[in-house]
Amino acid sequence: MLAASGRPCEFGLKENRLVSRPESLSQLFRSLHSIKGVGDKLAALLARFFGAPEGQEAIALDILMHMPSGVVDRRRQVGIAEAYLNQIVTLRLHIDRHQPPPKGKPHIPHRVFAHDETGDVQLVFFRAQGGWVERALPEGEERFVSGQIGFFNGEKQITHPDYIVEPDKFETLPLVEPVYPLTNGLSSKALSKLVRQVVETIPPLPEWAGEHILQERKWPTFAHAMKSVHLPASPEEAELWAPARMRLAYDEYFAGQLTLQLIRSTMVADRGIARTFTGEITERVRQALPFSLTEGQQKAVDEIRADLQSPNRMSRLLQGDVGAGKTVVALMAMAAMAESGAQSSLMAPTEILAAQHFKTLKPLCDLVGLGCELLTGKMGAAERRTKLAGIASGQTTIVVGTHALFQSGVEFHNLGLTVVDEQHRFGVHQRLALSDKGKHTDLLVMTATPIPRTLVLTHFGDMEVSILREKPRGRQPIDTAVLSIGDYDRVIARLRARLAEGAQAFWVCPLVEESEHLDVVAAEDRFAELQKVFGDQVALVHGRMSAAAKQEVMQRFSANELKLLVATTVIEVGVDVPNASIMIIEHAERFGLAQLHQLRGRVGRGTQRSACLLLYKDPLSETARARLDTIKSTEDGFEIAERDLELRGQGDVLGTRQSGMPGYRLAVPDVHRHLLDFAHDDAKDLLSRNPGLSGPEGEAARTCLYLFRKDLAIPLIRAG
The missing domain is CATH 3.40.50.300 (P-loop containing nucleotide triphosphate hydrolases)
Known part of the structure; x- marks a missing residue:
């Protein structure tokens, strides 16, 4: 991965080619500590705030990707008479006099009386010590003051104005000011100053979205979009549905989709085994089942069989609502795998769930003559040795367990299929690691969390999807x-x-x-x-x-x-x-x-x-x-999932806030969901046209991957 300190790191690719981050991006990957005005204390605070990896510092890119949560409009420049309650206004005031609190009564505020040609206003400061108020607002002089109008005892007042500037420095007062999420100890002034410094250092970047897309959708360039969002000339420029924010949301989706497509091409490309089946064991399983398969189950079984027969590696997500019968579909897949002479493993997130799957599968496996064993971390040494020997010899056809299955020491005779339950707890990295246990292993992942289509594309765009919608017969409402x-x-x-x-x-x-x-x-x-x-x-x-x-x-x-x-x-x-x-x-x-x-x-x-x-x-x-x-x-899990997405946002629906899977920083799924389809199609088109991401077009796409920290995808780019 890229060092957050901003040092380029290199990767070995096929044919020993080495790539490193483009030099042009070095300004954006420099430590915030190196920016003027950022001392040790602020640097440490920013590293914590932006979640920099242990021992590393936040970088300029973190600031750029930190989106405003709203905008304050200070363009309303009126006389005091036209300034109404709760409005944010910018007034040109003549300072008349100060009324500091009486000695020993610090709870009484410091009041400053001021006027313009239309009326009077008071400026109110609590616990204002050290004489700074007198210095900022000298009696007899004029100042521009911006803040929210309040009333007290029938008088207009502004409590703790946001800005006080001298008339000749009026241009330093931001009339349209983005508001950012902050943390304790980080002021909006300090953050805004940093934002301005970083935005000005965005280098010229190659265009990954393509000129025709920009013209068609009337989008600005990446640099221009960042400027519009962080330094808007009008509140409309920074709106979530404005062209600038749309462009940035698309870029974030595009980087994610490109990564998933690269992972997919790595997993499936020329590394699978075209399986052949006799149909004997699957037929015995079908006869042994106390019920017949639902239409959805049969369709999923057929899709999986087709994947296993193809020379490409299977990478399929099986979505089924609670109780839709995913385990039976997995058993049919594992039985087919046994016909081709290979083993299967079923991995569950907890020991309780692993035991549950084993309890369901074992009687059926015994009936049809498949060796099925449970392997957990809590087993005694002797029992574990016996089970490991059975797995290594191939006598055990189906192994059920937790992630302990993928620890060293578990050697398979010929692992052909890995089934993972509750997939949303495993990220992209784990998918790659899992499949590496068997050289040509096919991967089937199951989830009982119905996932809205948006999130399927976002997190599982590298996978084919089968959906079980009906409940098995006999299920009671x-x-x-x-x-x-x-x-x-x-x-x-x-x-x-x-x-x-x-x-x-x-x-x-x-x-x-x-x-x-x-x-x-x-x-x-x-x-x-x-x-x-x-x-x-x-x-x-x-x-x-x-x-x-x-x-x-x-x-x-x-x-x-x-x-x-x-x-x-x-x-x-x-x-x-x-x-x-x-x-x-x-x-x-x-x-x-x-x-x-x-x-x-x-x-x-x-x-x-x-x-x-x-x-x-x-x-x-x-x-x-x-x-x-x-x-x-x-009771429709898919309807519930869509509603959940509306109520909570995508990070929570999959538990990604806890599991470290990607949430979004620039895209807001409720507003930008439609852009995900564009990004998915564009990433797919690009890789089918230019799988090695070579030439200027490829360089632009790689730049996008670096900017959105998708470096894990860079070594997966195939030569040629």
Whole structure:
């Protein structure tokens, strides 16, 4: 990767060619510390603020990519008489007199009385010490003052004006001023000054968008767009839908799409194996299934088979709503792989989920004669040795586990297919690393988080996509109700009656704070309360328990030895207890839509009608109410995902804020979503026309990749 310190770093490419970052970009990759006025303290603050890697400093590019959140318009230059409450105005004032606070009463403000030919105004300063107010506003002189008009005791006033400038320095007052997100210790004045210095050093850049695109869409160049956004002449220039911001959003999407296309070409190009199948094992699996495949499942199986038969490497995303039957599709793929003489691995994000998959797959594998083993990090040494020997000899055809599958020491006889569950937790780098375990491994990734099309393009543009929309036959609809926690006693009475009839229930408590410890306390408090009512019929499971302890509780619940399971969100993904028909989610207003949908999907898996109860605590914010209404009104995960995107923005929907996957700095998906399609098509066209990104066109595209920190893609550019 590029050093954030701004030093170019070199990469070995095919044919030992070396590329380094273009020299023309060095100004933008220099440390902010090297800019006049940035001392050690500010440099350290900026490094933290912009998230520079450990031991490195923020660079000029960080400032450039830090977009304003709004604009203050100071162009309203009127007389005091026409300055109205809460307006931001710029006034030319004659300073009459000062009224400092009485000695020993620092809480009383320093007032400055001023006038123009239309009226009077007071300028108010709290805790103004050191005589700077007197120096800035000398009695008898004129000054331009800009700020927001307020009223106090019937008098117009401006409290702490934003700008005070002498008449001959009027041009230094920014009449249109971008407002930036700040951090404690960083003033908007200091940041604006830095922005101005950096914008002026943008070098001439080759045009990657293509002249015809700029003309057609009436977009400025990259440098001009940056200037319009950071130093706008009018508020309209900096709007999210203005040509400048559209251009920059497109550039960010284009860099991302180009990266994904390069990864795709690396993964699939001449490195796959064209598999041949006998159809025997898959037919035995089909016969062994207690149900027939849905149309969607059959279509996904056919798409996967076609991928496996092609000489290119498969890289496919299987999206299926909660309970849509992705595991069966994966089993059909792994059975086909076994027919071709190769092994498969299924990797899950947690041991609970790995065990769950194993429990589903093992009986079917035994019936059809496939060796299937579970490998986790918690196994004893002897058991682990035996399992590793089976994997290395090829006796084990299907291996299920966590990321421990990809640690050194696990040697496959002939790994042909890697299946990854809950893909959104794995970024682009992990996809590349996973596929390298087997030399020509095909990759199938599954997610139960329905992902809106925008985000599929953004994060998985390097993958083909199969979607399972229908629920398997026999799945019961889930009745969803929303209730205030004030109805707790009624809820308990109803729950007691249902459990007495033989039902089982989940009771989920949220992460109340960031601290895992408090999360446990919240669940433990509720558990203690419920224990008073349900005694030893209730148990608790949370993230701080050992895997073995969690497993034991889950097994007892699955075996119907427990009636009520109090849990934190550890049960969000993949827990399968068909007899559980009631889901109670406490503090439902604290959960995201995708999480609520996932949790609700833990019930409705058996034959009886299921219910989900969302308990909230007043007062509800508008967003929280919208979330709860959405969950109540639909079970369609794709509809829920689109709504989630509208309510929360793309970084949260995939949990990317936590997982380090790319959020956007310049593009705002709600406004710029349509540009993603353009960027996707343009990146695809460019690589089909010029796969080696050579010549001036290729140099321009590489420049774009460097500017958006997509350096990981540079070594993937294929020679020629």
